[in-house]
Amino acid sequence: MDLLLPLNLPPYPFKLTDDNGQLSVFDELRKRKIILTPEEWVRQHFVQYLIKQKLYPKSLIKLEGGLKLHGMAKRSDIVVYNSSGQKILLVECKAPSVAISQATFDQAARYNMVHKVKLLVVTNGLQHYYCSIDFEQESYRFLEELPSYKEL
Numbered sequence: 001m002d003l004l005l006p007l008n009l010p011p012y013p014f015k016l017t018d019d020n021g022q023l024s025v026f027d028e029l030r031k032r033k034i035i036l037t038p039e040e041w042v043r044q045h046f047v048q049y050l051i052k053q054k055l056y057p058k059s060l061i062k063l064e065g066g067l068k069l070h071g072m073a074k075r076s077d078i079v080v081y082n083s084s085g086q087k088i089l090l091v092e093c094k095a096p097s098v099a100i101s102q103a104t105f106d107q108a109a110r111y112n113m114v115h116k117v118k119l120l121v122v123t124n125g126l127q128h129y130y131c132s133i134d135f136e137q138e139s140y141r142f143l144e145e146l147p148s149y150k151e152l
Helices: 038-053 102-115
Strands: 016-019 022-027 032-035 061-069 072-081 087-093 119-123 128-134 139-143
Touching (some): 032 038, 038 072, 038 119, 087 102
Antiparallel strands (some): 016 022, 061 072, 072 087
């Protein structure tokens, strides 16, 4: 099945269920089953990568948080907070079949106009781009690797 293609992230033992041909994954952060789409497959993998490899605390990760942009309701895929409640990381996930393009970065940048997060990730599960944003200089730079929670 296309949904379960290997990604450029470590494999994790997800709890998958098939409900009459509709595949779902148990989301341990939201504590419920979520219909498994290609984008959700990427989101679930990236969350586990944040928790298990980069040691971000589960309790500080919010999935599909709402935001208002130009009066319209939007959802950001993953937002991570520090222990003081400040947003420190914004992750925009795309399906593996979606090429990471300038439009993808533009979408993440628009969301970040609301969030004002200094660390931005854009991923389709196969390619990952990490950016450090400097709001004062109105600039950004790409990072080779995502910093661990302790490094922030």
